[in-house]
Amino acid sequence: MEIIRWQDDNIVLLNGAEKRPMGKCEAQAVSTLLVIKERMGEDSQLTLLGCAVGATAAFTGFHRATVSRHGPDVLQRPEKQKTMKEMGKKERARHIASKLTMPQRAFLVKEIHNIWADKKYVRVESLWEWAKANISYKYKKTYFFWTLKGLGFVFRKLNNMTVVEERPDIAKLRVAYLKKKKDMDESNAFYGAFDETWVHDGMAPTSGWQHANTTMYKKARMVDIESAQSGPAKGKQRGKRGIVLAILTEDGVLPGSEEILVDDDDENNQKADYHGVMDSNKFKEYMSRCIPEFSRLAASKGRPGVFIIDNAPYHNATREKPPTQTSKKADIQQWLKNNGVSYEAKAKKPELMGTLKNFLTRNGGRQAFTVYEFDEWADEVEGVKILRLPPYHCYWNPIEFLWAQMKATIRGMGSVTDSLPIVRDRALDTLRKFSPSQAAALFRHTRQSEDDVRGMLEERESVEEDTSFELLYEVDEEGVMRNVHISDDDSSEYVDFSDISDFDSTQ
CATH class of the missing domain: 1.10.1050 (Ribosomal Protein S4 Delta 41; Chain A, domain 1)
Incomplete structure (x- = not known):
């Protein structure tokens, strides 16, 4: 399509957005247009010739929309500045x-x-x-x-846990975790993640359609119970509880790992944690059944298995750990000797403990020298490496996001009259239907979060002082941390x- 445009009191022919040499017929047409424009003078701007789109459409026979679509750089006017x-x-x-x-x-x-x-x-x-x-x-x-x-600032409910940022011991554990996790990522590890959560009877929506003026309806029902309700009943926040166990892998929930233990305690006597239901013996029994299955799944992928877990007390049975203040002097001396730490032969117990603490501080803290029974068993017997999250870093455990989705699903279809068996069946059904693509997305999400923090640490190390505007961060709409530029x-x-x-x- 040929486009004709006035340019510096001349007419040029464009092919798309590129000029090209004119043929004899085109030159004759241009000469005719020039004569018309010259005779009209300034009045030409008030006619068809004053509009490039209209003139081109008239001379070529194409619709104005077609002309605009094929010549945007030449024919379209700049957009008006927004107010x-x-x-x-x-x-x-x-x-x-x-x-x-x-x-x-x-x-x-x-x-x-x-x-x-x-x-x-x-x-x-x-x-x-x-x-x-x-x-x-x-x-x-x-x-x-x-x-x-x-x-990039917003005013909303505060959820910042400064303990995660300010405690030096946790900061060191975070750095060590990120380094270890990166090495495992580069080895193409096949990940599994374990955690516990809870469900209870009466799980139902906590938000829903209701009358705008709820107070009036509530007052009316105080007088007459037969009066119209202001809206549906709010879902319960606690009730007869079940403890949910599952292992999330990159392929979905590990078949057979989904399990719900019923808490026999009255809801008024329930503790915030699960220690009354879940203990080290049940944990050991559960893992003895599930870790071999996870190991076989990882082997079928031809990838090393890595199992992510937190530091709940019943996960932490130890095979070996550094001495404490209550340890005997001989045990402290033996531990120092086993780890190649020299000490004065006549040193007293307080001096030995000082030497021990200094050594631990320089070499990653107590956790670096703590050998966990579960970790050693999984590695020695099943070939599965255990990766322990730093304290207060549950958001790097992919299964935490599965729990949130599961509870939202249960509440979405629930009623305040639902019994625990009904809620239990819905929870198990949700876990079994969790697809591989959904699971992989959760692992990608946590890896992206780790990469963001790892990148910040590397950037922080590259400057002497945090005064650069480039070192400011915010979280975008997808929950990913970005530089504020x-x-x-x-x-x-x-x-x-x-x-x-x-x-x-x-x-």
């Missing part, structure tokens, strides 16, 4: 944040981090006053609110602020 009211919330926030310079953004984010480090909470009013005094911020408070949004190019874009009622560029 603030026309922007979505996220787009508006990004545009507003781009009005700050990079140093202003960096200082503002650093101040927020300093507030958190002082165990305090961000108050928009006081932070806005700080910004006006320290980084020459010149806009109103509502505008400042959008600036925070554009920098705000392009300097954004600051050169035009934004119309005239329709923001409280916008004020002066103070």
